[in-house]
Amino acid sequence: MARNIFLVGPMGAGKTTLGRCLAKTLGRKFYDSDREIECRTGVSIPVIFEIEGEAGFRQRESKVIAELTQLNNIILATGGGVVLALENRQKIAQRGTVVYLYASPEQLYRRTAHDNSRPLLQTENPLERLKRLLKERDPLYREVADITIKTGERPIKAVANEVLRQLKRYGNVHGQKFSAIR
Numbered sequence: 148m149a150r151n152i153f154l155v156g157p158m159g160a161g162k163t164t165l166g167r168c169l170a171k172t173l174g175r176k177f178y179d180s181d182r183e184i185e186c187r188t189g190v191s192i193p194v195i196f197e198i199e200g201e202a203g204f205r206q207r208e209s210k211v212i213a214e215l216t217q218l219n220n221i222i223l224a225t226g227g228g229v230v231l232a233l234e235n236r237q238k239i240a241q242r243g244t245v246v247y248l249y250a251s252p253e254q255l256y257r258r259t260a261h262d263n264s265r266p267l268l269q270t271e272n273p274l275e276r277l278k279r280l281l282k283e284r285d286p287l288y289r290e291v292a293d294i295t296i297k298t299g300e301r302p303i304k305a306v307a308n309e310v311l312r313q314l315k316r317y318g319n320v321h322g323q324k325f326s327a328i329r
């Protein structure tokens with residue numbers, strides 16, 4: 148049985164985009180904790196933040212993480228704040244190989260500036276917010292990560308290939324067939 152692959156990292160790191168790409172290449176089922184919360188509630192994340200606050204959202208997130216980490220052979224893109232709760236960090240670290248996607252605050256800003264689906268970035272100065280969040284959370288991402296990948300300015304497919312190389316070295320995709328992404 149292949150171990151789960153969990154993607155962690157800040158908003159805009161590419162967890163959702165890369166997770167989909169990896170799942171397709173590896174023939175595994177893909178989940179996204181943010182999408183799962185939206186499906187279950189029937190509303191968008193900004194609406195959940197508006198009605199229940201961040202605390203309400205975090206409770207829903209922990210419930211989803213507890214359930215999804217029980218599955219096998221999946222690829223899971225997590226929300227950027229999943230690592231804040233110790234219980235989430237423990238479950239993620241125990242139940243899969245964890246890949247931390249790193250990008251600089253400036254890169255994250257460029258990738259997230261075009262959409263308003265991230266309530267924590269709806270501020271006067273989203274770049275400053277990203278810097279602060281990354282400073283606070285980087286040690287937590289590193290605490291759970293088995294593999295850290297700098298996404299830099301590389302296109303998604305190049306990042307996906309690097310993740311695949313590392314996972315292979317790590318033994319996660321050992322024995323599994325996957326076609327290199329071109």
Ligand SMILES: Nc1ncnc2c1ncn2[C@@H]1O[C@H](COP(=O)(O)OP(=O)(O)OP(=O)(O)O)[C@@H](O)[C@H]1O
Binds near residue numbers: 161
């Ligand atoms: N390596 C990359 N190079 C260029 N653009 C990228 C890269 N990775 C992601 N992007 C783009 O950045 C945007 C955000 O990516 P994505 O939604 O996958 O991030 P995320 O890590 O899932 O964020 P969140 O935590 O908010 O869910 C998307 O438009 C995606 O196409």
Ligand SMILES: O=C(O)C1=C[C@@H](O)[C@@H](O)[C@H](O)C1
Binds near residue numbers: 181225227229264266
């Ligand atoms: O970094 C965060 O705290 C968040 C990231 C997104 O994935 C969503 O989970 C939500 O917008 C909060």
Ligand SMILES: [Mg+2]
Binds near residue numbers: 162163179181224
């Ligand atoms: Mg995402």
